[in-house]
């Protein structure tokens with residue numbers, strides 16, 4: 001049994017208009033998406049802006065209601081749970097947000113920021129609470145005295161680690177990281193990515209890692225799902241996606257990554273032009289009459305592509 | 309083939325007033341941009357890249373900024389010029405592209421009108437000629453339906469389209485220099501590739517000089533002819549793009565190249581640069597500014613007053629600490645990034 005199984009998930013946002021602000025249409029942000037996560041692995045969700053990555057993540061954690069489909073965590077369908085029942089599972093899934101600057105309340109001390117989820121879920125004495133917070137603060141590599149400071153006294157990378165410490169306090173099993181390093185400088189990025197790998201081993205965490213940076217996805221993820229307009233176009237191991245991409249959209253995405261070797265400049269531009277040509281010439285092999293992709297078809301044990 | 313310099317920056321210092329005291333964010337930078345050349349400026353957030361760019365455009369608040377040195381544009385120093393004199397040059401001879409196209413555009417004016425308006429100031433074209441030119445520009449930056457797009461408002465366009473509009477405005481008067489401050493940072497990778505291609509194409513057609521500010525070393529590798537690496541307000545390394553990527557010397561450049569995850573090579577751990585960039589007020593103003601971040605390197609390796617030295621033709625490095633620099637044991641070994 002998969003640790004997390006997302007089954008035919010749909011999330012539609014209503015579009016209101018007209019005199020009575022009636023629902024006139026829907027944005028199909030997530031439109032029939034299925035994937036599975038094994039315990040301890042890192043699964044990457046990639047795709048262009050607006051393709052539905054954040055919506056998928058926020059629906060799994062219960063911040064957005066699914067329009068249809070199932071989200072099975074260790075076999076239990078989270079979409080069918082009542083508010084009270086869901087509360088119990090909420091502890092198991094935590095989220096790390098993109099912006100370490102706005103996601104921490106500037107008026108609260110680090111102690112209160114990190115203890116907040118604890119206070120919601122566990123009844124600890126102030127001493128126990130402090131001890132637990134300090135344990136995690138040290139785990140994320142900050143000084144124990146940091147708990148009396150405020151967010152503005154920390155660098156971007158340190159703030160992101162405070163966010164991670166907060167996510168860890170309830171011993172979650174699954175962490176959804178939505179662009180966790182996008183707002184950070186490259187050197188700080190490296191620090192947070194290394195750290196996320198370390199704690200993954202230590203706490204046996206499963207990651208759903210959302211990013212539009214394919215270099216970071218390649219570095220972090222075991223398996224990858226490529227999203228396009230609310231649907232999956234391809235899914236496979238990191239190796240398969242980067243070395244044997246099948247869908248023209250995936251190929252295009254990968255060829256667009258800047259090549260860090262200036263001596264390969266010409267080839268990269270040529271490759272891009274060829275793939276653009278292929279994209280236009282073979283468009284109808286990959287997209288239906290409405291410009292939507294086909295359902296995923298399995299081409300190997302681990303590799304699936306959306307082709308007719 | 310001798311290249312014609314368009315921009316010559318000499319010993320530029322840009323200082324901001326913070327609590328009645330001036331602190332230099334750009335501290336003694338010299339840099340030349342030739343025609344038909346892309347010079348990239350890279351470095352960590354806060355190292356002074358934008359402060360440098362804005363000083364060329366004369367866009368700093370005068371009452372809180374002190375500018376010293378010279379910025380010679382086609383041989384003429386811009387720094388002593390008055391605002392009206394600068395306006396003659398700004399937008400006509402120097403075009404600017406910012407990171408966020410939304411803030412650069414007026415939300416209440418159609419994009420076609422905005423492109424025309426950029427010509428109002430510098431050209432005396434009739435209104436029908438201006439419209440004609442605007443439609444040409446829209447086509448040139450790859451907007452599929454120029455007539456229709458002319459009447460659109462910024463919010464009706466995608467991020468990539470908006471950035472194309474900003475580029476159309478920047479090139480409207482055929483500038484000889486374009487300053488692009490993180491032009492693709494806010495865009496998706498496929499759109500970034502298109503915009504990079506477009507900039508490169510325009511640059512080659514118009515023989516424009518481009519200053520490209522970015523923190524993405526991949527973008528640098530694809531776009532730049534020469535690269536200036538900045539740390540804490542100073543240039544620490546300057547070289548042509550192939551040299552910089554195949555034979556980086558300064559510890560900061562080498563650390564940067566190690567800390568990015570790459571699609572080509574997969575490694576378990578990324579290099580982390582110790583410590584943090586000091587704030588403007590706390591910045592050491594003497595000695596090697598990078599010293600505190602490579603604390604395992606012996607003090608004697610650093611110069612007392614580090615200068616930018618030409619160590620090979622066209623390859624400049626600051627301080628002597630690069631000579632015996634090594635990465636500590638628990639870090640990944642030293643290798644040339646990207647050259648496999």
Ligand SMILES: Nc1ncnc2c1ncn2[C@@H]1O[C@H](COP(=O)(O)OP(=O)(O)OP(=O)(O)O)[C@@H](O)[C@H]1O
Nearest residue numbers: 013014027029048049050051052053054055056212
């Ligand atoms: N609250 C909302 N109401 C209506 N539409 C929404 C809402 N939130 C998101 N959308 C739309 O749903 C689609 C998917 O958005 P989502 O934020 O999930 O994309 P994303 O893949 O995370 O993009 P990005 O990379 O820009 O973060 C987009 O078209 C977006 O405009």
Ligand SMILES: Nc1ncnc2c1ncn2[C@@H]1O[C@H](COP(=O)(O)OP(=O)(O)OP(=O)(O)O)[C@@H](O)[C@H]1O
Nearest residue numbers: 324325333352353354355356357358359360587588
């Ligand atoms: N108007 C200002 N007043 C005071 N300090 C300023 C001002 N503008 C910039 N600074 C400071 O000057 C330094 C350089 O800033 P600058 O914006 O040039 O950085 P940057 O290299 O462009 O960084 P980023 O990559 O984040 O854009 C920073 O420490 C910044 O806080």
Ligand SMILES: [Mg+2]
Nearest residue numbers: 053054055178
């Ligand atoms: Mg998102």
Ligand SMILES: [Mg+2]
Nearest residue numbers: 357358359489
């Ligand atoms: Mg900047």
